[in-house]
Amino acid sequence: MKPRQPKLLMAVIVACLTIISAVCWHSVEEIHYLKSFFPQQFTVEETYYAARIETIKIAIISLPLILIIGTCLYLLSNIRNNTR
Numbered sequence: 085m086k087p088r089q090p091k092l093l094m095a096v097i098v099a100c101l102t103i104i105s106a107v108c109w110h111s112v113e114e115i116h117y118l119k120s121f122f123p124q125q126f127t128v129e130e131t132y133y134a135a136r137i138e139t140i141k142i143a144i145i146s147l148p149l150i151l152i153i154g155t156c157l158y159l160l161s162n163i164r165n166n167t168r
Contacts, residue, residue, distance in 0.1 A: 089159075089163065090160060090163055093156040093159055093160050094156075094160070096152065096153075096156050097153050097156050097157070100149040100150075100152050100153050101153070103149055104142075104145075104146050104149055104150075107141075107142055107145050107146065108142055111138035111139075111141065111142055112138075114134075114138065115131065115134050115135060115138060118131075118134060119131060
């Protein structure tokens with residue numbers, strides 16, 4: 085592989101982790117928004133259900149990104165093994 089490809093793979097990994105972090109932060113902020121602006125209507129039980137829904141949303145969005153990260157790590161390990 086070309087010398088630039090490890091840098092590209094690392095950039096893809098960093099981008100995927102940034103996207104996952106942004107999705108998690110958005111989910112936390114969404115629950116915080118609901119809890120702070122609707123305190124009487126948004127009970128503890130509803131907060132629990134909202135957190136479960138947000139966790140499922142994070143899992144759905146993050147799964148392809150985690151697979152991309154795994155593929156990039158596999159390719160990086162192959163590049164380093166081939167250079168030895």
